[in-house]
Amino acid sequence: MSDLLACSGLTMRFGGLVxxxxxxxxxxxxxxxxxxxxxxxxxxxxxxVLTGLYKPSAGAVRFEAxxxxxxxxxxxxxxxxxxxxxxxxxxxxxxxxDNIALGALGRLDLGLFSTLFRRGRFNGELEAVVExxxxxxxxxxxxxxxxxxxxxxxxTMIDRRRIEICRALIxxxxxxxxDEPSAGMTHEETRRLMDDLLAFRAEMxxxxxxxxxxxxxVIRRVSDRCxxxxxxxxxxxxxxxxxISNAEVQTAYLGSAQ
Numbered sequence: 109m110s111d112l113l114a115c116s117g118l119t120m121r122f123g124g125l126v127x128x129x130x131x132x133x134x135x136x137x138x139x140x141x142x143x144x145x146x147x148x149x150x151x152x153x154x155x156x157v158l159t160g161l162y163k164p165s166a167g168a169v170r171f172e173a174x175x176x177x178x179x180x181x182x183x184x185x186x187x188x189x190x191x192x193x194x195x196x197x198x199x200x201x202x203x204x205x206d207n208i209a210l211g212a213l214g215r216l217d218l219g220l221f222s223t224l225f226r227r228g229r230f231n232g233e234l235e236a237v238v239e240x241x242x243x244x245x246x247x248x249x250x251x252x253x254x255x256x257x258x259x260x261x262x263x264t265m266i267d268r269r270r271i272e273i274c275r276a277l278i279x280x281x282x283x284x285x286x287d288e289p290s291a292g293m294t295h296e297e298t299r300r301l302m303d304d305l306l307a308f309r310a311e312m313x314x315x316x317x318x319x320x321x322x323x324x325x326v327i328r329r330v331s332d333r334c335x336x337x338x339x340x341x342x343x344x345x346x347x348x349x350x351x352i353s354n355a356e357v358q359t360a361y362l363g364s365a366q
Contacts, residue, residue: 111170112137112316113158113283118167120150120157120340127153128164129340135283140309140317142331144324144351146360150340151320152194155285159191160184171283190276191285194320196268196292200261204252204271207260208241211278237278244274247311248304266297270304277308286319290326302329324352336360 113135120128128150135141143151156162158169160181169176174187190211198207238256245252248270252263260271269289276284289305290298306329309315321327327334327348334351336344338360344351351357 111135112139112172114168114170115158116168118154118157118169119165120153120162121165127340128157130167131337131340131342133335133342135316135318137282137316138314140319140330140332142327142334142348143318143320143337144322144327144334144357145337148339149337149360151337152287153340154337155191155287155318155320158184159189159285185279185281188280188282189285190279190281190283192269192272192276192287192289194288194291196272198260198268198272201259203257204245204260204263205238205241205256207271208244208256208275208278209237211275212237212240240278241274244277245270247308248274264297265292266301269293269301273305282314283316283318286317286321288320288322290321290323298323298326302326306330327351 111134113133115131115133118128118131118133119126131150131154133141133154143154145151153162157164158176160176160179160183163178167177171187171189176184176187176189179187242253242256245256249267252267252270252274255262260268263271273284273286273289286305289301293301305317309317309330317330319327319330331348334344334346334348335342336351336354336357343360344354344357
């Protein structure tokens with residue numbers, strides 16, 4: 109099976125600090141990879157480089173036939189890569205729909221000519237986004253779908269996370285990057301959110317996912333394969349069962365070999 113994503117020699121330097129050090133990582137269509145490592149190991153930096161927030165210092169990034177090395181966030185999004193962030197980036201005073209629609213802006217024709225002279229077409233595109241947002245939120249929680257024009261701040265933490273995931277999914281990406289989706293939630297809320305994600309993945313088997321997460325039970329449940337980073341380098345790649353017994357991982361991630 110050919111790779112959907114292939115990163116080789118990916119390097120990110122901030123002055124004298126090397127945040128990613130020649131990272132090689134690949135992902136197949138429909139695969140879920142758990143990205144693990146201690147704080148400061150380079151996990152979020154990898155997401156930021158991949159999605160164009162940081163311009164990498166060296167290496168290569170291929171997404172199917174496209175070269176995404178150093179491309180803008182807009183170009184990466186159009187290619188089919190979407191993400192969430194560890195810290196919530198919802199506009200809490202704006203509606204659920206307003207928040208989710210941000211993920212679809214690249215697919216709407218917002219030019220002056222279209223908005224002035226092709227209002228019927230524009231309104232049709234907008235209504236299609238509304239229906240897609242309703243359908244997505246219905247999959248995660250019907251209560252969100254029924255209140256899609258209510259402020260996002262009126263919802264619980266788990267529903268806010270669901271809204272953020274729907275914002276990433278509204279553009280129909282082929283690769284979804286999830287950065288600490290359990291942050292700020294209880295264990296029960298995390299379990300329910302992972303149930304939602306697993307159910308959605310069952311409906312969308314071609315969607316590839318990279319999950320950054322500290323909760324090892326989450327990694328165990330959802331990952332086909334695990335990658336461990338330490339100081340920007342890959343120190344392990346393989347199944348979860350091998351990860352938890354790997355001495356180098358235990359030293360780096362847990363602080364000491366068991």
